[in-house]
Amino acid sequence: MKRSLDRKTRIALEPRKQPRQQRSSKVVDRILDAALILTREQGTKTPTTLAIAQRAGLSVGSVYQYFPNKEAILLDLARRWLSSFPEVIAKRIKVAPPTNREEFRQEVRKLFIDTSRLYLENASLMPVIEAISGNADLRPIQNEYDDQIIALYAAWLQHVNPALEDKIAGRLGVVMMEVGHVCRLVGLKKDRRTFDLIEDDVETMWLALVSPYLDLD
Template identity: 80%
Template sequence: MNRSVNWKTTTALKPRKKPRQERSSKVVDRILDAALTLTREQGTKTPTTLAIAQRAGLSVGSVYQYYPNKEAILLDLARRWLGAFPEVIAKRIAAPRPTSRDEFQREVDKLFVDTSRLYLDNANLMPVIEAITGNPDLRPIQNEYDEQIIALYAAWLRHVNPALQDDVASRLGVVMMEVGHVCRLIGLKRDRKAFDLIQDDVKTMWLALVAPYLDFNQSQEGFS
């Protein structure tokens, strides 16, 4: 994907219309699925609107009914990617509460498997994510999802340790999200082996970070 993509104005990146019917939603899904497939196939080359339309089995005119340009399509893909994380973390909150360090580590392993798949399967979207982060007009889009993710990490920690104070859980959530994201981006820019090693390092850091707040030596009714 071209790292010099211009993200200067949000108006030109907004979808032309939101799908109101199931048929329209399916058309948008076809456009986004086609764009995602092409970003994975083409690596650093940004797919054209024509290529996206052809892969989706649509006319270019049909695509333009929903998106003004290819950048708007990529931005919507980024939103979809960011929106996948809350559901993944929520799965760990819904799981039975771990009562030992080993059980908690297995929960962390499951979380990393699911979230790492999101990074690896969408590696070519990362320049778009970085563009959003670096653009003051677009940054609020990522901030909205970041706040959700931090809140869910905090809720997960409180699920494990109900005695954990809200402010502490939120602070830990910030570190978990920021460190995990930045380190994975670094890994993606190298190779799969580096990504896996960095991911293992992040897990080690996570466990070291939260261990003092999740004392599994205490009874299930309270942690010190």
């Protein structure tokens, strides 16, 4: 059973108001862009609400109109990061399915290039992502996106091999998602060369895992 956010935690971390007009949306984008820039500049140090407001060119009061605290800002950034993955994976389903193993390997490489960029450009958000994973009250936020990603990996495999059973495709999707994410987190804590080498290893593991199920020459 998945655990939902408890009411107190949800209220404490949810944005105070949702932007319904273009002007409000632009203000929220300014706040989030400023927070992202600061997290990239400061590394593991969490930016203060005041620093975020100053970088966004807003008063602290204006920031508090939309977010109750800096944690809510970082959480919204994490949501946006998580929500970018389904679209990247879905791109692989929209193209013609590969007809041999080499074509499939090329498709995997394209996916790794796109998803690696998301990790590398947002490395400063990884402590937030890990905090979500380790917090029983916040974990449902990541579960929601994990389920989407697993389903898309399964759909991609069935796009390649329509005869692949749902249960097998889903199981493979879980392994692809979990192994890919954990290994990349490890790589990000090292240097760029180590990240690239680990990513190559993950790609090799993926291909070894799924190729027997895809009926490709």
